[in-house]
Amino acid sequence: LLMEPPPPPPPILVTVLTFTLVFPNFNYDSKFPHEQIKFRTELRQIIALVSGVSVVNVVLTIVTDAAGNTRVEVSTHFLDGEVAARIYDELVSYGPFPVFFEADPRFSKIGGGCFINNGQIFVSTTTVAALPPPVAPVVIAPPAPFLAPPPPTWTEDSFMAAARPVLRITPDSGPGFPAATVFGDGLGTFDLGAVTYRGNGTFTRDFKAFSSAPPGTAGAFGVFFSRSLTTGGAPPAGFTGADGRTFATQRGSAAKAQLILRSTTIYYDVDQPFGAVYSLSDAAGRPQVALDGLQVRMTIHAGDNTAVVGCSPPNADTGVGSCAPPLAFLHAALWSVNDTRAATVVLGAYYGAGSKIATAASPVVNLTLPRRPTHIKIDGGLYLNFPVGPRFAGQTIKIALLANTKSTPLSAWNVEVLWDTTVLQYASWEQDDNFNSVSLNTATSGKIVALAVGNPPSVPYSQITGPAVSIGTLVFDIIASPGVFSDVFSASAIQLVNVGAGVIASDQQAPVYDSQDHAGVPVTRAQLTITNPLPVGMYSYPDTAEVLNLAQVTGAPAVTRIKA
Numbered sequence: 001l002l003m004e005p006p007p008p009p010p011p012i013l014v015t016v017l018t019f020t021l022v023f024p025n026f027n028y029d030s031k032f033p034h035e036q037i038k039f040r041t042e043l044r045q046i047i048a049l050v051s052g053v054s055v056v057n058v059v060l061t062i063v064t065d066a067a068g069n070t071r072v073e074v075s076t077h078f079l080d081g082e083v084a085a086r087i088y089d090e091l092v093s094y095g096p097f098p099v100f101f102e103a104d105p106r107f108s109k110i111g112g113g114c115f116i117n118n119g120q121i122f123v124s125t126t127t128v129a130a131l132p133p134p135v136a137p138v139v140i141a142p143p144a145p146f147l148a149p150p151p152p153t154w155t156e157d158s159f160m161a162a163a164r165p166v167l168r169i170t171p172d173s174g175p176g177f178p179a180a181t182v183f184g185d186g187l188g189t190f191d192l193g194a195v196t197y198r199g200n201g202t203f204t205r206d207f208k209a210f211s212s213a214p215p216g217t218a219g220a221f222g223v224f225f226s227r228s229l230t231t232g233g234a235p236p237a238g239f240t241g242a243d244g245r246t247f248a249t250q251r252g253s254a255a256k257a258q259l260i261l262r263s264t265t266i267y268y269d270v271d272q273p274f275g276a277v278y279s280l281s282d283a284a285g286r287p288q289v290a291l292d293g294l295q296v297r298m299t300i301h302a303g304d305n306t307a308v309v310g311c312s313p314p315n316a317d318t319g320v321g322s323c324a325p326p327l328a329f330l331h332a333a334l335w336s337v338n339d340t341r342a343a344t345v346v347l348g349a350y351y352g353a354g355s356k357i358a359t360a361a362s363p364v365v366n367l368t369l370p371r372r373p374t375h376i377k378i379d380g381g382l383y384l385n386f387p388v389g390p391r392f393a394g395q396t397i398k399i400a401l402l403a404n405t406k407s408t409p410l411s412a413w414n415v416e417v418l419w420d421t422t423v424l425q426y427a428s429w430e431q432d433d434n435f436n437s438v439s440l441n442t443a444t445s446g447k448i449v450a451l452a453v454g455n456p457p458s459v460p461y462s463q464i465t466g467p468a469v470s471i472g473t474l475v476f477d478i479i480a481s482p483g484v485f486s487d488v489f490s491a492s493a494i495q496l497v498n499v500g501a502g503v504i505a506s507d508q509q510a511p512v513y514d515s516q517d518h519a520g521v522p523v524t525r526a527q528l529t530i531t532n533p534l535p536v537g538m539y540s541y542p543d544t545a546e547v548l549n550l551a552q553v554t555g556a557p558a559v560t561r562i563k564a
Contacts (some may be wrong), residue, residue: 015078017051020071028062028070043072051076157199214543215251215288216316251290252282254319254349259298259362260537261345267389267515268335268372276323278347279539280314280360287319287541295350298323302334302343302369311347318541318563323347335372343367376518377467380404381505382415382493386514390529393482396427399474401491401510408501409461410469412453414494415510421446423480423488423528430473434459438472448474449494482530489526540564 021043028036040060048055053076061073196204262275276298280289296311311323334343345365348358373388385400401417403410413435419426429448431438434455441449450472455464463469490512496504511522515529542560549558 017076017078019074021074023070023072024067026070027064027068029064047074047076051078053078157197214317215249215282215286218248251288252284252286253351254280254289254294254360255283256281256285257347257349257360257362258539259345259347259365260539261365261367262536263389264366265368265370265389266343267370269388276311276345276347277537277539278311278314278321278323278362279541280319280321280349281541285542287314288317289314289319289349290351291316293351293353295353295355296321296323296347297350298345298347300334300343300345300367302341302367305333307334320539320541335369337372337374340371341369343369373513373515374517375513376511376520376522378404378511378522380406381508382491382496382510384489384491384510384512384526386489386512386526387528388513388515390531391478392533393478393480393530394533395478397424397476397478398430399476399489401471401473403469403471403493403496403504404467405465405469405496405498405504406467407465408498408504409455409465410471410496410504411455411464411499412495412497413471414449414451415471415491416447416449416494417474417489417491418447419476419489420485420487423478423485423530424476425479427475427477430475432470432472434464434469435471478528478530480530482532485528485530487525488528490524538564 026039028039031039040062044055044058044060047058051058057077059075061075063071063073065071198204258279260277262277278296279287280296281287282289291313294313296314298309298311300307300309309323312321314321335341343366345367347362349360350356350358370389382401382403384402387397391397401415403413426442426448429438429440429450435452436454436456438450438452441451452471491510493505493508493510495506496508498504509524511518512524512526514523514526516523516527540562541564542562547558547560551557
């Protein structure tokens, strides 16, 4: 089939619609670059969507006039003049795209928003170049009698992907980053992230640096689509809490540990506390570590001997805790009766009962264990435990009175205690529950005569029989200046009695178990060494370990406080 060349095409008529949008409440030049890009992109997409033209056919020229108003010169090209005229009539009658602009105060008429002026339509004719010389006829096969219509060039997903909803997070209560004060858009919008279309009508957005509050802080948030508040859904990644609007920032496991000892010279005090303070933090230096399943333990090594002691949990906010077990809880093999020993101590944080792998461990601290005094064990009667190592001026000490009843239950006792009033000031007597109420005679300064008769019915004989039956504890405050003081304290048993079996001890001077060696005979006058307290260490932690520095954006300094 021979076909003639087609005739030249007619001139193409292009209709250009131009108008000016004025935004009295929006100053384009004062916005950050990312806000200017967002404004231009959204405006071009809305105009293209309503007009039915390609985005590339929408040309914007944006200026800010002397009054601070934003003026947008819009030029849109149409191949259909009737469509251009209809759109122009709608602009004049109803304002600029009211349905699409109503949700945004920058575009809508609400509150004196956008208005239009200087609208005009003109038609131009394209210039058609001279046609090339005709070509030789070609043989073209006839088309099929019934051609299927071409498939559509758009899909629902392609249409939805052109939309640009705004997903907002506005903290209702802390924690949460105060985005509104940073970016000043007046809606509390956190605009550090782009919306991504995932298909099937689903949009997602990542919010960066959402929370600057300490771990473990609870709060609430609202998720906005455009200006409409929505609720429900799981909490953001990196947060814990129930579905909905509440969440709590997560705590990290302890990753760093510091240990401060009250003294690195540890004496053999059977009932005196061993003071230690520790601090924990996570990998980022935050002291608010995870507490569920946390165990803090100290391990002391002295030669072939090892002692493990538990510590109190750390404070939930500061990460600071203490270790103060009585040294009797350590075993006596750590100390030698012949010479001073060297030892080490390390603190570890463990998660899970019985765990042997520490998530955090302190640096090793070296200890000195002075020689343990040689004491003669009493074969029945009263004795007392007195501080072995030095004590501080102004410190409170406790002196325990104990009885060795051998195999006879103790049912009544009468004791006398004496002390140097220039060194010690009496504070109180701590009653032992194994006996009925004690009667105290404190009429003479520096002297107490105590008497107790009978035992409560609930006390079994096993608790008032044996080598170390407690009858009470005296509490004193140290009032002397530093020095070594002899004859500080003494006690005697007027009578230790079993009602049925008779006298266990009578007019017996009580041996003193303190820092003095018993050279063949028991020592009955206590000696006390007093020293001044000295700083041995300091722990510190930041109130906010991760500082988000937006000084270049906000002009405000980023500040965190170090507490100690």
